[in-house]
Amino acid sequence: MxxxxxxxxxxxxxxxxxxxxxxxxxxxxxxxxxxxxxNDAAINLDVLLxxxxxxxxxxxxxxxxxxxxxxxTNEPFDQEISGEYTFVVKFGEEYNDENEDLLILPHGSYExxxxxxxxxxxxxxxxxxxxxxxxxxxxxxxxxxxxxEELSLKAPNDIVEPEDDKTDPRxxxxxxxxxxx
Numbered sequence: 001m002x003x004x005x006x007x008x009x010x011x012x013x014x015x016x017x018x019x020x021x022x023x024x025x026x027x028x029x030x031x032x033x034x035x036x037x038x039n040d041a042a043i044n045l046d047v048l049l050x051x052x053x054x055x056x057x058x059x060x061x062x063x064x065x066x067x068x069x070x071x072x073t074n075e076p077f078d079q080e081i082s083g084e085y086t087f088v089v090k091f092g093e094e095y096n097d098e099n100e101d102l103l104i105l106p107h108g109s110y111e112x113x114x115x116x117x118x119x120x121x122x123x124x125x126x127x128x129x130x131x132x133x134x135x136x137x138x139x140x141x142x143x144x145x146x147x148x149e150e151l152s153l154k155a156p157n158d159i160v161e162p163e164d165d166k167t168d169p170r171x172x173x174x175x176x177x178x179x180x181x
Contacts, residue, residue, distance in 0.1 A: 003113045004032060012110035014051050021047040025064070025118070033119050039067040039076050045118060056089040058114060060121055070132035077132045085121035 009021065025043040030036075043064030050057040063082040070077060089103045089112055096104040097116075105112060 004029070004115050007115035007118065008111050008113045009047075009049065010111040011049065011051060011056055014049070016051050016053065019049045019051065021049065023047065023118075025062070025122070029115075030119070030123075032115075035119070035123065037068060039069070041066045043081065043122065047114065054090070056112070058087050058089065058117070060085045060114070060118060062118075062122060062125075066126070068126075068130050071130050073132055075132050075134075077130075077134075079126070079130055081122065081125055083121060083125040085117065087117055 006023070023045040025041055025045055027038055027041045030038050030041060041064070043062050043066070046061045048059040048061070050059075061084045065078040065080050067076055068079050069075070087101045087103060089105060091107050091109065092104040094104075094106055100120075103112070103117075
């Protein structure tokens, strides 16, 4: 997979200290990773790079929304998303990205591409179940919801308890043990 140039940060000319970068993430960013669960995306990303003498510390802070399909009704809706992710870049003999919070670049490197860290942190911040807000508050009218309601089992209010108050005598004997002191 080719690197997106706008997410390659040259750090060799930067002074020690903090540096701020801002990005706008759209659907095309996620299509680059062949991720097709987002219908659309509008995410603001702030990258804080703290350059120290022996390492670089990146803090990715993102906030925005992605348009996804509801898991229940398949209706599209805008899912709010926000989060923060921090990782460290150190220098060593060879490239190593096995640790998710530590990237090792070979000595002599002058730039780092952070697109993979951005992608993973945003996709992992998505809730595992995506439910349209209208389903939760009952305002969404959908053919799928009507069909689910028609096919669903009786609601808890409709369940009728048996009239007889007879209980199993074995349980009565065991219940006495709880009250005996």
